Amino acid sequence: MDELKSVRFREKRQATWQELEDLVVRIEKSGLKSLTANELSRLPLLYRSTLSSLSVARSISLDKSLLQYLENLSSRAYFCVYGARRKPADVIVEFFTIQLPQAVRDMRWHLLLSGALLTLGTVIGMAMTMDNPENFYNFVSEAMAQGRGPDASTESLRDVLFDDGGGSGDDLAVFSSFLMTHNSKVGMMCFSLSVALGIPTVYLLVYNGMGLGAFAALYEQRDLSIEFWSWILPHGVTELLAVVLCGAAGFYVAEAIIFPGKHGRLANVARRGRRAGLVVLGAIMMFVLAGLIEGIFRQTVQDIAIRYTVATTTAVFWIIYFGVIGRGRKMTGPIEAPPARERS
Amino acid sequence: MAAVIDSDNQNLREIKTPEGIPLRLELATKGQRIGAFLVDFSIIIAAIIAVLVLTAIVVVGPLQSSLPLAFTMIAIFLFRNFYFVISELKLQGRTLGKKLVNTRVIDAGGGSLSAQQVFARNVTREIELFLPLIALMVPEAVLPGSTAWSYVLSGAWLLVLSIMPLLNKNRMRVGDFIAGTLVVQDPPMNLLRDIGQSSRRGEKAEPRYTFTKEQLDMYGIYELQILEDFLRSTTDMEAMRRVARQIIRKINFKEKVRHVDIETFLQDFYRAQRHRLEQKMVVKGERVERKKMGRLSD
Numbered sequence: 348m349d350e351l352k353s354v355r356f357r358e359k360r361q362a363t364w365q366e367l368e369d370l371v372v373r374i375e376k377s378g379l380k381s382l383t384a385n386e387l388s389r390l391p392l393l394y395r396s397t398l399s400s401l402s403v404a405r406s407i408s409l410d411k412s413l414l415q416y417l418e419n420l421s422s423r424a425y426f427c428v429y430g431a432r433r434k435p436a437d438v439i440v441e442f443f444t445i446q447l448p449q450a451v452r453d454m455r456w457h458l459l460l461s462g463a464l465l466t467l468g469t470v471i472g473m474a475m476t477m478d479n480p481e482n483f484y485n486f487v488s489e490a491m492a493q494g495r496g497p498d499a500s501t502e503s504l505r506d507v508l509f510d511d512g513g514g515s516g517d518d519l520a521v522f523s524s525f526l527m528t529h530n531s532k533v534g535m536m537c538f539s540l541s542v543a544l545g546i547p548t549v550y551l552l553v554y555n556g557m558g559l560g561a562f563a564a565l566y567e568q569r570d571l572s573i574e575f576w577s578w579i580l581p582h583g584v585t586e587l588l589a590v591v592l593c594g595a596a597g598f599y600v601a602e603a604i605i606f607p608g609k610h611g612r613l614a615n616v617a618r619r620g621r622r623a624g625l626v627v628l629g630a631i632m633m634f635v636l637a638g639l640i641e642g643i644f645r646q647t648v649q650d651i652a653i654r655y656t657v658a659t660t661t662a663v664f665w666i667i668y669f670g671v672i673g674r675g676r677k678m679t680g681p682i683e684a685p686p687a688r689e690r691s
Numbered sequence: 692m693a694a695v696i697d698s699d700n701q702n703l704r705e706i707k708t709p710e711g712i713p714l715r716l717e718l719a720t721k722g723q724r725i726g727a728f729l730v731d732f733s734i735i736i737a738a739i740i741a742v743l744v745l746t747a748i749v750v751v752g753p754l755q756s757s758l759p760l761a762f763t764m765i766a767i768f769l770f771r772n773f774y775f776v777i778s779e780l781k782l783q784g785r786t787l788g789k790k791l792v793n794t795r796v797i798d799a800g801g802g803s804l805s806a807q808q809v810f811a812r813n814v815t816r817e818i819e820l821f822l823p824l825i826a827l828m829v830p831e832a833v834l835p836g837s838t839a840w841s842y843v844l845s846g847a848w849l850l851v852l853s854i855m856p857l858l859n860k861n862r863m864r865v866g867d868f869i870a871g872t873l874v875v876q877d878p879p880m881n882l883l884r885d886i887g888q889s890s891r892r893g894e895k896a897e898p899r900y901t902f903t904k905e906q907l908d909m910y911g912i913y914e915l916q917i918l919e920d921f922l923r924s925t926t927d928m929e930a931m932r933r934v935a936r937q938i939i940r941k942i943n944f945k946e947k948v949r950h951v952d953i954e955t956f957l958q959d960f961y962r963a964q965r966h967r968l969e970q971k972m973v974v975k976g977e978r979v980e981r982k983k984m985g986r987l988s989d
Contacts, residue, residue: 351966368880395710402712406976409965411916412923419878422714426795426877429709429803430783438806446807600869617799617871624811624870635765 353408360400364417367393367424374427394424447629448673450622454595457602461594464549465587468556469563476564486554486561501569533590545601552594559587577651580658582641588665589633596623596630704861704873706801714801716875718862719794724874730788731778732820735771742767775813780806793877799861800871812866819853819865898959899952906942907967915964922957931957 370390373381382390401417408414451458475482480497487496533551566575603619604612640661648654702718719727746763778786784796784804796812798804856862861873921934935953938944938960948956 351962351969353965353969371880398708398710398712407969407973409912409915409968409972411919416880418715419880422716422878423880425708425714426783426797442806613868614800614871616869620869620871621805621807621811624814625807627814628810638765 353404353410353413356403356407357410357413360396363393363396364400364420367397368420371420371423371427375423379427379430390424391428394421394428397421397424442625442628445673445676446625448669448671449676450625451592451595451629451669453622454599454626457595457598458591460598461548461552461591464552464594465556465591468553469560470556471553472557472560473564473567474560475557476561477568480565480568483561483565486557497565501571533593544604545598548594548597548601552590555590574651577654577658581644581648581654581661582637584658584661585633585640585665586637589630589637592626592630592633596626599623599626704875706797706799706873708801716797716873717878719792719874719876721857721862723792723794723876724856724862727786727788727792727794730791731775731786732788734787735774738770739767742770772813772816775816776810779804779809779813784809789874794874795877796872796874798871799867799873804872808870808872810870812864812870812872815852815864815866815869819849819855898962899955900946900948900959900963902942902944902960902963904967906944907964909942910964912968915961915968918957918961918964922961928953 366389370382370386370393379387397417398421401414401421404410404414404417472486476486483497533555536547536551563572563575566572600616600619600623603615608615610618640657644654644657648657700717702720703715704718705713705715707713742763775786779796782790785794789795796804796809798808852865855865855868861867863873867873918934921930925931931953932950935948935956938957939948
């Protein structure tokens with residue numbers, strides 16, 4: 348009896364596998380860039396050849412160690428070949444110019460729902476606080492109130508709106524960074540809790556709306572409405588829009604959980620989850636942006652007219668960005684989605 | 692017809708590569724997930740403490756302002772949320788913690804791990820971990836509403852989300868579920884000597900012992916692989932003698948095997964057995980092929 352067929356098979360191909368193994372070890376240690384151009388072009392060939400060796404070995408060989416080795420080598424080579432391949436800069440540019448606006452546009456009905464709930468909460472909060480000023484404390488926590496409330500004097504409330512720096516400027520900076528992180532958290536919670544079929548999302552939107560409404564009522568009762576909204580809106584447009592986006596993202600995923608569609612629940616949820624995640628990322632950036640606007644404008648701009656102008660400008664900007672940018676362009680997505688066709 | 696690799700390993704998952712050939716990867720164990728996470732978490736905590744200390748020094752010192760605190764809060768927030776995202780993007784699905792325990796994140800669908808997936812799977816960490824932690828320490832900062840009932844509800848909800856990996860067989864976190872990812876082990880790479888090769892290099896020597904088909908049919912693939920492991924790992928003559936005696940008895944081997952030839956006997960038996968079983972595999976595979984093509988039905 349001469350050599351086992353499987354032994355001959357292994358002897359013939361072992362050099363290839365060894366070459367691949369050496370490449371993989373180097374890639375894992377120092378990255379793809381440590382390879383020469385020649386080696387880079389060998390990589391996919393060696394990978395596919397090894398993969399087919401694995402396939403053959405599975406059907407003709409019982410050498411357990413060989414099968415395990417090929418399994419492992421193929422897997423590690425697979426990680427190298429199909430690891431992150433695109434330059435970070437390209438990914439970022441494509442994110443802002445195509446992926447984010449398109450994802451938001453895909454969620455238009457969810458945006459509507461989200462916005463409606465936020466508005467509902469605001470209206471309820473405002474109505475209830477107008478009715479009974481003490482209700483304010485039901486909707487606004489200590490940390491958010493910062494001394495403002497039905498018991499505060501009108502003078503002190505007005506002062507907050509027109510703060511011009513001085514001692515409390517820094518505290519406001521801390522407060523606004525707190526708001527930024529708080530709102531981002533709320534936003535992320537809307538998204539992450541979407542696995543609960545969107546119910547926490549509804550709750551969060553309405554509840555935060557009520558807080559806003561309570562504040563609005565507070566200032567309305569002191570006849571400071573115009574000043575109040577001029578103080579809120581410059582950054583508020585961006586910030587509230589971001590909250591609505593997060594809510595929409597949450598509903599987008601929740602819908603996939605409730606109505607599986609044609610690809611099966613898990614696959615559908617995963618696909619939507621990825622797109623929704625993009626929107627949340629965009630929302631977080633909007634929160635940071637809103638925080639910056641708030642920080643810059645709060646002290647330097649007191650004029651009501653200017654504040655409203657800024658508010659309107661941001662509104663127009665977002666409408667154009669989400670409504671128009673990236674229309675008709677195709678995404679080059681991950682390997683699994685053929686570039687020119689999949690619209691997910 | 693695939694050969695048996697490890698028939699009773701519940702952790703194996705098969706993913707389909709874009710080439711169409713499935714790869715079998717082993718899921719990361721609970722211990723590995725927890726271990727990697729603890730390492731990453733410690734890094735984050737250490738960084739946060741360092742930054743806070745630094746800020747305290749600056750604030751208490753000459754600047755006398757709380758402005759740095761604002762930047763610090765933002766920096767901490769961004770850091771703890773983007774540490775995982777940036778690591779997993781730059782290090783091919785791994786963080787420092789994952790590198791230490793040899794695991795990595797992959798796309799469950801077998802394709803390339805995209806940036807979107809990395810982000811989606813990590814955006815939920817805030818509610819799986821940080822919020823419950825903060826809720827434990829400072830409940831009012833996190834849980835909306837002021838009634839005890841809403842505390843309990845929110846608390847229970849956060850708890851369920853946190854232990855999600857224990858509740859499903861793919862050990863997916865909430866984030867994995869949303870992003871369509873899995874965490875698998877990085878397989879080791881070492882090719883062991885093939886026992887089936889002749890021990891005398893280069894020569895195609897005739898085996899010292901031969902066996903009939905009936906004798907070889909007494910054992911199956913499972914026993915063969917046990918024998919392979921045994922031959923590879925043992926040098927104990929006594930153990931080899933026992934195994935050889937068992938085989939001789941079972942297959943009713945007539946020829947006498949001397950003590951010095953025990954190892955040769957076992958190796959010859961291994962090679963013959965493997966040859967026989969591999970032949971059967973090929974034949975069975977061909978039969979399956981023929982059936983598929985609708986011709987001979989055996």
